Amino acid sequence: MKSQNFRKSGKLFGALCGGLLSSLPAIPQALAQESTVKVNPSPSIFSEPPYNRSQAPGSPESGVTPPRPIPPAEGQVSPVPPRPIPPAEGQVSPVPPRPIPGDRTQQPSPPAVSNDQQPLVEPRQTPSATIALTNGMVNIRLVNNTAAKITFQVIGDTAPRSLEGKSDVTLQALKAPVTVTFERQDSGQLIVTPQASLEPGSLEVTFKEATNATQGRSAMRIERNGSVFLN
Incomplete structure (x- = not known):
């Protein structure tokens, strides 16, 4: 009986050892x-x-660690982006104007000036005479008290005309403003004296010989308000 048990134990031990040996490789x-x-x-x-x-x-x-940023060395300061400077107290930040759609800014052209509106005589501070116009019209009577012939012209209305010495002529229905030029044919100087006549809207202009060149006049202008200036 003991011999059979020993045989069974030996077979079991052998099987265990064989399994271990087969699993080692x-x-x-x-x-x-x-x-x-x-x-x-x-x-x-x-x-x-x-x-x-x-x-x-x-x-x-x-297990690999990504690189870390290198801190600044001792004594160095990391760069800081500049900040916008706010406006001082009491000042307002400029705001650009917004363009208006369809708006085209153009420089205004100067108004056209006609020949009758461009004065040839520079007005003085004090007019030489003042008359009352009739519907903006004026009659001018020229009286030549000199012995020389005088050439006169209404700028923009008449051609140059001659006025004999010791004679007179009347220019009718001239629209103000109006400019009249005159000169002696012997190149002498003229003393011009304008004076309002008794007839409304009429002006009488008298010519005399001048001995001093500073007294000489060569043009007369009548403004829309009836002021008369000499040059």
Whole structure:
């Protein structure tokens, strides 16, 4: 009976030893496979997709730590971007004007001035005479008290005309403003005296010989308000 039990125990021990011996060659092979997985045989695997993101460089799983920014050296200050300077107290920030759609700014052209509105005689501070116009019209009587012939012209209305010495002529229905020029044919100077006549809207102008050149006049202008100026 004891011999049978011993045989059974010997067979069981032999089976256990055989199983252990058969599993020993597989242990190094498993260890080798595990080391092969951890050690990357191809360094370029991270640059050839697809790859395991858990093993990508810089990831926590790969054990590689990304580079950190280098702090400034001792005594140096990190650059700070400049801040806009606010306007001083009491000042307002300039705001550019907004363009208006369709608005085209043009310089206004100066108004056209006709010949009858452009004075040939510069008005003085005090007029030589003043008359009451009739509907903006004036009659002018020229009286030549000299012995010389006088040439006169109404600018814009008549051509140059001659007035004999010791004679007179009347120019009717001249529209103010009006300018009359005159000169002696012997190149002498004239003393001109305008005076309002008793007839409304009429002016009498008398010519005399001047001995002083500063007394000479050569033009007369009548404004719309009836003021008469000599030049």
